[in-house]
Amino acid sequence: MRFSSYVSGMAGGEEAGAWAIHGTARRRQRAGEDLLVLSIGDHDFTTDQRIVDAAIESLRAGNHHYTPSIGFQPLREAAAAFHGKVIGETVGVENVAIVPGAQCGVFTAAQCVLDPGDEVIAFDPMYVTYLGALEARGATVVQVPLLPEDGFLPDPARVRAALTPRTKAIMLNTPNNPTGAVYPRETLEALADICKEHDLWMISDEVYCTMCYEQSHLSPRVLDGMAERTISVYSFSKSHAMTGFRMGWMVASKELIDAADDVVSSMMFGAAPFIQHAALTALTDAVDTVETIRERYRGRRDLICDALAAVPKIHVRKPDAGMFLMIDIRDTGWDAIDFAWKLLEEQGLALLPGEGFGKQLAGHLRLSYGASDETLTEAARRLSAFVQKNG
Ligand SMILES: Cc1ncc(COP(=O)(O)O)c(C=O)c1O
Numbered sequence: 001m002r003f004s005s006y007v008s009g010m011a012g013g014e015e016a017g018a019w020a021i022h023g024t025a026r027r028r029q030r031a032g033e034d035l036l037v038l039s040i041g042d043h044d045f046t047t048d049q050r051i052v053d054a055a056i057e058s059l060r061a062g063n064h065h066y067t068p069s070i071g072f073q074p075l076r077e078a079a080a081a082f083h084g085k086v087i088g089e090t091v092g093v094e095n096v097a098i099v100p101g102a103q104c105g106v107f108t109a110a111q112c113v114l115d116p117g118d119e120v121i122a123f124d125p126m127y128v129t130y131l132g133a134l135e136a137r138g139a140t141v142v143q144v145p146l147l148p149e150d151g152f153l154p155d156p157a158r159v160r161a162a163l164t165p166r167t168k169a170i171m172l173n174t175p176n177n178p179t180g181a182v183y184p185r186e187t188l189e190a191l192a193d194i195c196k197e198h199d200l201w202m203i204s205d206e207v208y209c210t211m212c213y214e215q216s217h218l219s220p221r222v223l224d225g226m227a228e229r230t231i232s233v234y235s236f237s238k239s240h241a242m243t244g245f246r247m248g249w250m251v252a253s254k255e256l257i258d259a260a261d262d263v264v265s266s267m268m269f270g271a272a273p274f275i276q277h278a279a280l281t282a283l284t285d286a287v288d289t290v291e292t293i294r295e296r297y298r299g300r301r302d303l304i305c306d307a308l309a310a311v312p313k314i315h316v317r318k319p320d321a322g323m324f325l326m327i328d329i330r331d332t333g334w335d336a337i338d339f340a341w342k343l344l345e346e347q348g349l350a351l352l353p354g355e356g357f358g359k360q361l362a363g364h365l366r367l368s369y370g371a372s373d374e375t376l377t378e379a380a381r382r383l384s385a386f387v388q389k390n391g
Contacts, residue, residue, distance in 0.1 A: 006138075021337075024344070024350075025344055035349070035350060036348060036349045036378060038351055038370075038379055039352040040368060043243065043293075043370050047241050051242065051286050057277070063273040066270065067273045069269050069270040071249070071276060072098075072273070075098055075283075076097075078283040079096045079249045080092055081283070082283050087217075087251075094254040095253065096257065097250045097261065099248050099249060099250060100246040100271045101235060101237065101248045102237065103129060104248065106205060106233055108250065109231040109233065109250065110137060112231070112256060112259045114134065114139040114169065115137060115138070117140075118137075118166055119139065119142050120134045120169045121159055121162055122143055122144070124144065124359055125178055126143070127178075130205075139168070142164075142167070145359075146360055148317075148328065151317075152181045153181055153183060153184070153187050154187055169202065170191060172205065174188070174206065174217070177207075177322055178324050178354070179319070180322050180324055181321075182212055182321045183218070189223060191220070196226075201229055204219065207233065207235040207238055208238055208321050210290045211239065211294050211323065212294075212320065213320060215321075233249075234249050235248035235249075236279055238322075239293065241293060245275050245278060246275065297369065299373075300370075301319060301369055303373055304325055304367065311380075313329070314327055314328065314387055314391075316328070325366070326365070327351070327364060329365060330363035332391040333391075335363075336353035337353045339353070346386060347382035347385065347386050348382070351366065351383075
């Protein structure tokens with residue numbers, strides 16, 4: 001049978017080769033091998049009991065039916081209030097759409113604003129699923145490099161050089177996965193100017209906005225003239241350790257949210273009501289969760305950075321936010337994919353080669369510090385032993 005060119009185009013490539021390490025490690029771990037798998041961004045702990053209980057009680061109370069496709073009113077209200085507090089922008093219910101995860105939010109945003117033949121500026125490296133989400137409408141992704149020597153910050157001059165008459169949107173991700181960079185005001189203002197001058201949308205993935213350690217997060221939405229053209233996407237996955245609940249939200253103009261309503265109706269017809277009740281509890285009752293999680297990750301970030309600081313030939317860039325550490329292994333002379341396979345084979349430690357996120361991360365490995373202190377300490381020991389033997 002014949003598949004769409006969209007689906008056929010998704011398979012293969014260097015990214016897939018890099019991600020194969022994670023798949024292999026997971027399979028071997030499930031088969032009982034003693035491996036440390038730090039190649040994916042999930043938490044090692046379970047969701048707060050109050051949130052879990054809310055889902056169970058909702059199910060027991062008979063919430064088994066359809067809800068409005070972009071979420072029920074109390075949750076949209078709570079998300080609007082959370083946005084006011086965390087992002088510092090007053091929005092109303094009409095600016096919020098509840099979606100099953102930020103992934104769905106990015107996909108929905110792309111469906112709302114892109115047409116076949118449009119170009120979207122995104123960055124290399126980028127979160128791996130953007131390509132599939134942005135290209136689903138037949139748009140082309142134009143990748144602008146983020147360089148290690150620039151601290152992985154977007155260079156507005158390079159963005160300008162990539163513009164064409166077909167450019168329709170910029171896909172932004174701050175705080176960034178995989179680099180851990182938080183984009184400063186001047187970078188965001190320069191990108192905002194480009195959007196305004198060229199009438200572009202900004203699709204802004206801000207799922208790590210509550211996990212900033214030193215610098216605070218700034219949403220492009222709050223910049224002058226940007227609210228009407230920015231579609232921001234948020235998630236419960238990281239801030240509330242709810243990855244498996246599949247719950248997030250979008251904030252945009254009322255007109256965009258109305259369009260998202262149509263897209264969501266035809267794509268999944270809304271999120272499960274008992275999951276929405278869990279999310280409501282996360283925002284209104286278990287409010288301390290956000291800080292607890294952030295502080296736990298701050299400690300883990302410091303632990304792993306300190307533990308790796310003295311390992312020869314590798315360089316770590318302390319992330320400003322999120323749950324990932326980039327390790328620069330270029331001085332070892334190894335190719336990152338070969339390094340990662342051999343590290344898995346010899347030390348039972350799975351890290352993700354940077355190529356999984358784009359060409360600019362060749363020579364880097366991404367380590368997820370979503371793991372206990374003991375696991376991180378042991379991972380640092382194994383990585384150090386590997387470099388001393390093979391580096
Ligand atoms: C940058 C970024 N955006 C989106 C997502 C997906 O979030 P969700 O679980 O809400 O779909 C992730 C998950 O790792 C991510 O890192």
